[in-house]
Amino acid sequence: MPRSLALPCNHPRCPNRKPCPLHTKSTTDQQRGNSTERGYGYQWQQMRLIILRREPICQDPFRTGCKAPATQADHIIPKWAGGTDSIENGEGLCESDHGLKTRIEQGIIFEHATSEIPTLCTVYGNTVTLYSSENAPSYAVSIKEWPHLIESIQLTGRIA
Numbered sequence: 001m002p003r004s005l006a007l008p009c010n011h012p013r014c015p016n017r018k019p020c021p022l023h024t025k026s027t028t029d030q031q032r033g034n035s036t037e038r039g040y041g042y043q044w045q046q047m048r049l050i051i052l053r054r055e056p057i058c059q060d061p062f063r064t065g066c067k068a069p070a071t072q073a074d075h076i077i078p079k080w081a082g083g084t085d086s087i088e089n090g091e092g093l094c095e096s097d098h099g100l101k102t103r104i105e106q107g108i109i110f111e112h113a114t115s116e117i118p119t120l121c122t123v124y125g126n127t128v129t130l131y132s133s134e135n136a137p138s139y140a141v142s143i144k145e146w147p148h149l150i151e152s153i154q155l156t157g158r159i160a
């Protein structure tokens with residue numbers, strides 16, 4: 001009995017046949033789960049809309065002068081590091097800055113010096129220590145500043 005031909009890839013204008021090596025979900029993507037399974041359900045989607053309405057222009061976390069439209073609602077302190085889905089922990093970023101910030105976060109250690117919601121931080125090397133306004137040292141800065149300070153240290157070796 002003759003074998004049937006492989007079907008074409010579902011992706012528009014892709015010349016490959018199934019299973020397409022370019023457009024097949026990887027095992028990592030399958031293990032990652034969908035957005036709801038990762039904690040970004042209905043409540044986060046509503047918060048995302050509020051954040052993007054509040055900040056329609058990128059908040060420029062690296063102080064490069066970015067004025068691109070904000071398309072990503074970002075957790076200033078990532079969820080995996082104890083960040084919450086609160087409006088205070090959200091900011092609008094362009095896709096480029098969001099991707100860079102996410103990659104930098106993967107090499108950062110977040111330490112919590114308080115059990116309260118942090119508003120200030122200090123940066124030493126790749127460690128960001130989070131404080132509430134009541135227990136922060138005098139040299140602590142807004143939590144929104146940590147990406148800029150981390151990048152300054154990585155580029156110059158010292159805090160800008």
